Amino acid sequence: MALIELKNVSKIYHLGSEDVIALNNINLKIEKGEFISIIGPSGSGKSTLMHILGCLESPTKGDYFFDGVNVKDFGDSRLAYMRNRRIGFVFQNYNLLPQFNVLSNVALPLLYCGIGSKERNRMAAEALRSANLTHRNRHRPGELSGGERQRVAIARAIVNNPDIILADEPTGNLDQKVGKEIISLFKGLNKEKNVTVVLVTHDLNVAAMARRIVRILDGEIIEDKENNIGTL
Amino acid sequence: MELYEFFKTAIQSALLNKWRTFLTTLGIVIGVYSVVILVSLGEGAKLYFADLFSGMGSNLLIVLPGKKDTKGGAPHPMINTVRKLSLSDMEFLKKRGRTFETVNGLIMGGGNTKYSNRQRDLMIIGTNETFSYIHNMPVESGSFISAEDVLSKKKVAVIGHTVLKELFHNENPLGKQMTVAGGRFTVIGIMQSKGQSLGIDMDDIVYIPLTVAMDIFNQEGLTRITVKANSASNIDASIEEVTDLMKKAHSGNEDFTIISQKDMLSTFEKIAATMQLVVLGIASISLLVGGIGIMNIMLVTVKEKTREIGIRIAVGARRIDILIQFLIESITISLLGGIIGLLLGLLTIVIFNSLVPDFQVRLTPWIFMLSFGFSVFVGVVFGVFPARRAANMNPIDALRYE
Numbered sequence: 131m132a133l134i135e136l137k138n139v140s141k142i143y144h145l146g147s148e149d150v151i152a153l154n155n156i157n158l159k160i161e162k163g164e165f166i167s168i169i170g171p172s173g174s175g176k177s178t179l180m181h182i183l184g185c186l187e188s189p190t191k192g193d194y195f196f197d198g199v200n201v202k203d204f205g206d207s208r209l210a211y212m213r214n215r216r217i218g219f220v221f222q223n224y225n226l227l228p229q230f231n232v233l234s235n236v237a238l239p240l241l242y243c244g245i246g247s248k249e250r251n252r253m254a255a256e257a258l259r260s261a262n263l264t265h266r267n268r269h270r271p272g273e274l275s276g277g278e279r280q281r282v283a284i285a286r287a288i289v290n291n292p293d294i295i296l297a298d299e300p301t302g303n304l305d306q307k308v309g310k311e312i313i314s315l316f317k318g319l320n321k322e323k324n325v326t327v328v329l330v331t332h333d334l335n336v337a338a339m340a341r342r343i344v345r346i347l348d349g350e351i352i353e354d355k356e357n358n359i360g361t362l
Numbered sequence: 363m364e365l366y367e368f369f370k371t372a373i374q375s376a377l378l379n380k381w382r383t384f385l386t387t388l389g390i391v392i393g394v395y396s397v398v399i400l401v402s403l404g405e406g407a408k409l410y411f412a413d414l415f416s417g418m419g420s421n422l423l424i425v426l427p428g429k430k431d432t433k434g435g436a437p438h439p440m441i442n443t444v445r446k447l448s449l450s451d452m453e454f455l456k457k458r459g460r461t462f463e464t465v466n467g468l469i470m471g472g473g474n475t476k477y478s479n480r481q482r483d484l485m486i487i488g489t490n491e492t493f494s495y496i497h498n499m500p501v502e503s504g505s506f507i508s509a510e511d512v513l514s515k516k517k518v519a520v521i522g523h524t525v526l527k528e529l530f531h532n533e534n535p536l537g538k539q540m541t542v543a544g545g546r547f548t549v550i551g552i553m554q555s556k557g558q559s560l561g562i563d564m565d566d567i568v569y570i571p572l573t574v575a576m577d578i579f580n581q582e583g584l585t586r587i588t589v590k591a592n593s594a595s596n597i598d599a600s601i602e603e604v605t606d607l608m609k610k611a612h613s614g615n616e617d618f619t620i621i622s623q624k625d626m627l628s629t630f631e632k633i634a635a636t637m638q639l640v641v642l643g644i645a646s647i648s649l650l651v652g653g654i655g656i657m658n659i660m661l662v663t664v665k666e667k668t669r670e671i672g673i674r675i676a677v678g679a680r681r682i683d684i685l686i687q688f689l690i691e692s693i694t695i696s697l698l699g700g701i702i703g704l705l706l707g708l709l710t711i712v713i714f715n716s717l718v719p720d721f722q723v724r725l726t727p728w729i730f731m732l733s734f735g736f737s738v739f740v741g742v743v744f745g746v747f748p749a750r751r752a753a754n755m756n757p758i759d760a761l762r763y764e
């Protein structure tokens with residue numbers, strides 16, 4: 131069974147009298163352990179797709195099966211559970227809490243699954259090690275570089291051992307060198323922990339590293355191909 | 363998320379904007395402070411008056427000249443154009459009364475007293491032999507005024523402790539001569555110390571025979587007649603009989619007022635009830651204002667934290683978690699105000715009590731519960747709206763918020 135299956139998913143925004151079709155009849159299957167990159171021009175619906183996959187938004191039409199269960203019927207707390215335990219989200223702009231230190235930021239998801247503070251800190255520190263960021267635990271996000279911040283965000287995404295990491299342009303704000311490091315971090319997580327990774331990117335070099343590339347245009351999947359020369 | 367974590371988050375958030383939090387709590391501080399002070403004052407007053415009236419004795423009736431329709435208070439002295447209370451009224455009551463055992467007549471005035479080279483202005487009470495018994499005020503040494511002293515207008519005086527101290531410098535006054543309102547009196551007794559009552563020093567009084575006082579003050583009327591009923595439980599029958607007899611003595615006119623402890627207590631209770639309403643009014647207005655302040659700040663906080671809310675939802679917070687987080691934050695602010703208000707109130711009461719020892723403001727245990735309950739209530743009521751706004755945010759919009 132596929133980890134994720136979208137069936138005829140559409141997302142339509144109503145802007146006044148005008149309807150914006152952000153996603154149009156998307157069908158997509160993702161198996162466990164895959165590394166997929168999603169590419170497409172600005173406004174094509176990549177983020178919308180990621181938000182639906184991440185249970186941050188629900189589709190206007192169609193069904194979303196996660197591990198064989200239709201997420202469409204989920205209420206708020208089951209959706210929250212999905213975001214908390216099974217999905218890790220990484221944003222382009224990091225989305226860290228500026229008033230919390232690095233360790234607390236990474237431990238944030240654990241607050242919502244009833245884990246005691248000692249264990250939270252232990253798990254957060256471990257996630258930070260997995261993200262190759264040590265000796266920064268007591269710093270605030272504002273004191274870190276962009277690449278370091280993104281490592282914190284990745285640590286937060288993996289702290290609860292999710293099945294899948296959804297990364298929406300995680301290197302968009304980083305220079306090429308640091309971007310490469312971040313991508314290889316995802317690569318390592320995918321290889322070592324068998325975490326499924328879905329990566330939205332504008333960078334064709336980055337996309338080309340994935341074994342599977344999904345191309346989106348105007349809310350539709352126009353290409354979904356194996357990439358045999360991909361290293362991921 | 364555990365409750366402890368919610369409070370930790372709330373306190374961190376409150377500390378992030380110390381001044382804002384402090385200013386926001388002010389409304390609640392003032393509200394709780396005024397409730398604490400007013401309730402404690404009310405409780406203190408209740409006790410004080412209950413004490414005072416119980417000292418009066420539940421089986422005593424006081425007959426005052428002049429009629430007042432509303433029960434309880436003394437009539438205004440200026441409307442005293444009616445017939446006065448006379449010695450013969452007193453004798454009549456004494457002779458005919460069946461439901462009461464003793465009658466006392468009393469006349470009050472002020473005057474100058476002298477002993478050796480010292481002098482003192484103080485209260486002079488003219489009364490008869492029953493006074494000491496009726497008011498449960500025995501002499502400490504010597505004797506009180508006797509029936510014979512009243513009858514023969516003997517110039518004798520009984521003095522209180524303050525007089526003894528100030529005028530006689532504690533030398534034995536018994537048998538000594540002192541001047542009271544120009545006349546020479548022989549001191550025959552010293553009253554037991556009684557302390558203060560309603561701000562009057564009950565020991566700074568000279569007692570002389572009733573008849574002598576009437577002459578000195580050139581008065582035909584008594585200030586009041588006090589009747590001691592046979593039993594406190596049958597006080598109503600005594601009131602009826604005294605009314606009856608007094609009417610007879612005053613050719614059918616009810617130109618006098620009878621006060622009982624019951625009347626005074628009920629009057630006081632009415633005052634207390636009114637006061638409590640006023641307290642409630644003040645409290646609810648200030649708590650309303652304080653609550654609106656909290657709601658206002660919480661709306662600002664929710665707006666400022668839009669992004670944070672989005673992040674928390676994205677990593678797995680349920681809407682109920684967000685709701686509780688902001689509700690607890692508003693409760694924390696409100697509770698903080700409540701605690702500050704309570705502490706300020708306690709401080710004020712302690713200072714007040716040490717400055718004014720005669721009137722003790724009373725702290726009741728439930729004032730703590732009340733302040734606590736009020737603060738939590740305000741925090742919840744005025745926190746719900748902002749918290750719901752936070753909980754209902756769309757996470758994607760929240761994450762996009764700049």
Ligand SMILES: Nc1ncnc2c1ncn2[C@@H]1O[C@H](COP(=O)(O)OP(=O)(O)OP(=O)(O)O)[C@@H](O)[C@H]1O
Nearest residue numbers: 143145150151152171172173174175176177178179
């Ligand atoms: N909340 C919304 N309300 C109305 N329209 C929206 C909303 N969110 C997205 N859209 C529209 O849906 C379309 C797809 O947007 P989306 O953000 O998914 O694009 P994208 O592929 O991620 O673009 P980019 O590469 O610039 O991030 C756009 O036309 C956008 O204007």
Ligand SMILES: [Mg+2]
Nearest residue numbers: 176177178298
């Ligand atoms: Mg996007």
